[in-house]
Amino acid sequence: MSTYRIQGATGEWEVVIGLEVHAQVTSNSKLFSGASTAFGAEPNCNVSLVDAAMPGMLPVPNRECIRQAVRTGMAIEAQINKYSRFDRKNYFYADLPQGYQISQLYHPIVGEGALTIDADEKAGIPEDKVIGIERIHVEQDAGKLMHDQHPTMSYVDLNRCGVALMEIVSRPDMRSPAEAGAYVRKLRTILRYVGSCDGNMEEGSMRADVNVSVRRPGEEFGTRTETKNVNSVRFVMQTIEHEANRQVDVLESGGKIVQETRLFDPNTGTTRSMRSKEDAHDYRYFPDPDLLPLELDDSFLDECRTSLPELPDAKRARYTGELGLSDYNARELTAEVETFARFETLLAATATALGKAEKDVATQVANWALSIAPGVLKALGDEANPANSTAEAQASILKMQDAGEISGGQAKEIYEIVLKTGREPGEIAETEGLKQVSDTGAIEEAIDAIIAANADKVAEYRGGKDKLFGFFVGQTMKAMQGKANPAVVNQILKDKLG
Amino acid sequence: MSIDRATVAKIASLARIQMSDEELDRMEPELNGILKWVEQLGEVDTSAVEPMTAVIPNTLRLRADVVDADPKTGGSRRDDVLANAPVAEHGFFGVPKVIE
Amino acid sequence: MTELTNLGVKEIRDGVAGGDFTAREVAESFNAAVAAAAELNAFIVTTPDHALAAADAVDAKRAKGDDLGKMGGVPIGMKDLFATQGVQTTAASHILEGFKPQYESTVSQNLWDAGAGMLGKLNLDQFAMGSSNETSYFGNVSSPWRKAGTNAAMSPGGSSGGSSAAVAARIVPAATGTDTGGSIRQPAAFTGICGIKPTYGRCSRWGVVAFASSLDQAGPMARSVEDCAIMLEAMAGFDPKDSTSLDMPVPAWEAGLNADLKGKKVGIPREYRMDGTDQEILDSWERGKEWLRDAGAEIVDVSLPHTKYALPAYYIVAPAEASSNLARYDGVRYGLRELPDGAGLQDMYAETREAGFGDEVKRRIIIGTYVLSAGFYDAYYNQAQKVRTLVARDFNEAFAQCDVILAPTTPTASFPLGENSDDPLAMYLNDVFAVPASLAGLPAMSVPGMLNSDGLPLGLQLVGRPFDEQGVLNAGLAIQQRAGFTAQPEKWW
Ligand SMILES: [Mg+2]
């Protein structure tokens, strides 16, 4: 249970949060037209006659957008509705050429589902928590207005107009800014796993309408406000903090909360009432007569299901269970699609190179992938060419290290050269002399000389001062210029010191 | 159910049609006449009837996700899109300044 | 050359193909007839060059021995609801005045591809809303017909009144129409011509200015059943750009024409015998039955119990859809913009739409907005869509007992312009017989039956099963052959 509370002058208040996340569906063309969805085009270049709502234009739905919405629904184990419909939401605005948005009110494509946010002690989420998802529906994005390009006019760019969005509507199940932040992050991770949205919040691919209300703990829900189009996890959390505190202030000073639409100002971290949307409440929804009901057959659903990848929770469980990784490593590796993809490729390459099972090299590969390799890369900065960091090269380094041919330090040095030059690790080890000596003759010779030179320490050691073992190791490594295989050194020292 | 003049004005505003007092005066009895007439539909027992969705049995076709597959419904035709605009500047449509 | 304008689609097509005359000669004759008929106000713009260019292309093809197409050499009138590339398309509304689409509607493109040419854009009721052609921003259309002994301008019907007037006046051999609740059949009946609304989805709606999406269907208007069959074949066809388009081949309706109705049953819906229906209309209906019986058909009584409710249901569904379809006319991307000094965006919308829409359009937008507004959706819109289901079910059950239904097209003959224009409800009642087939998406046709005692044409309506345009055309042909309707309006324009 979240214990997040706002301390008011008259006592404690609990915050109730529901989110409507608009996620841009990954597709080449728009939901109902063939125009491109590419980001950053010149104004009105990705606009078809359909998007501009020319007289007589008609919508034809994009199969891929439907497919991605269904796959997303499956990823949150939601009910998939084989029968759904598109409805028109009617209102007038300059970013809405048709005078209506094609959306789904009465029969959405995806029904009830849920998502689990992960425990995060530091953030005040003591245990995993299930957040209900009411529905996902598919709808058109609107165009964009530019207010600062002309003294008396706003400019209208319809490039985004008609791009497919999924609106993912949560239950009012969140109770703190941290939970809301974790929800958005988790949702983003799932969407990216599924490949149905790139999750790029800076480009507007994901934004949230944040519904906030406050109440005395355990009492009925209060009146909520909806803050529109908040476009980062941090801003979602700020919106909630500000809005909840504002509402508490209003209520404690005897005021009432008005159900209204608000706007978040990232510069001040505050919200304000959005007057322009005030009279837009009667949307006159009705089934779009240009579109027949959407009926999905079993083969379509089967394809959606079988094309789903392993999802974050399942993957994490497999990493800790099957691969024996620590909970921390599993969480880190599964947070981002790129991270697990690189890890799994490297894991497979390393297991093959070493002739071992994946689970037997997983910890080694995880440590390499999460701390060693990123450390080297970061230290090199611009000198590194990340493209040189192939799974093959890294696996070959890990193999040399596993075989005792190189030390951990040498592994880093070799990787550094790989990143800078793209040379082959085995060749680097050879040419640059970055190899350990495992030749017992040379090591024995060095150890004999050290024993001879340090008779007093030998006596002390043999007299029970075990700690001195480290001194002998250090002397030996120094004599070998750091290139001796530590395992071999240890073994010979143990033998000789008795 | 009959509607008063204020309701007619509200609906006209929702439909974004400016109406003068004379127009509202004229519209009010006309609308009430029409509404009174359509309300005979209330006589029909439709408790076991689904509202019509498709006039002719037919299912929704989905198209392939291809950009500009048909130039008639594709993008990349800004000049055509702007050709009839009352105000078009720098590739944008111009509208009176909006304060959000 | 004037006699060329007496020819219909089939005669022109066959004459051009056979070398009796050139397509250019035909186009020139009709261009001249159009220019001489300005008094009818049937056209909003004329496009003589388009007609000539298409004719020249057909003549060139013939010289090379190429196929001339289903409508090769036939110039037609295009209802100004179809978007035509580079040619003003207005839906007869001020709000679209000057609008030149950068695209061609599928149906008009199909016609050009079939070798037809365009004489001009035909006047209509504004946004196809009206039954008398008195709501056009560009003025009323006069029917070429006059009531015996009067000079009063008569209604050509609506909304395809420019089309009906032009075909009846023989200034075009055929024209396109659209039918949402009778807008092909009623004007055809008023002017003594043929017109067929095919099954919903046969003709693409892409590029046709929308009135009510679930009802709108394009169709041909011409002087004979054969001509309608030919032209419908050219207009129809699957269009992937319209998701309600029927994905099925276009039958060879012309080749399939057969007026022998032996073994066919013709249903007579008893609920169409309404109080207040003109006795002469009822008489023509009786004649229709006799003609079909004579053609070999068996006449059977059928019941369409929800007929009474079809019209009120239509006057909820159509305005609701229209209120939304017409929201795009906002002064931003095309058409009229009214921007008084200091007006904001929302004021601009309200002023533009006030100035741009005519009264009937406003009336329907307001009704449509009202029936969809919060709290009323279920009582009005949803109830109307349920009644619509019942109307369609009635037809379904009737077609278990008959192959085609015969009814009057309209409850009265044409009336003088202005007679009904201040009573919207009286005007709506014109479509009482036409609307049920629209609500059910069924193919339906009007063919001329006879003249009434005022010398005005009366139409008979045939309604068929979904996709059975052939059955409708065949019954229409049987009537045409027996009615011997050859009356023409006397030229006064
Ligand atoms: Mg929202």
Ligand SMILES: [Zn+2]
């Ligand atoms: Zn939305």
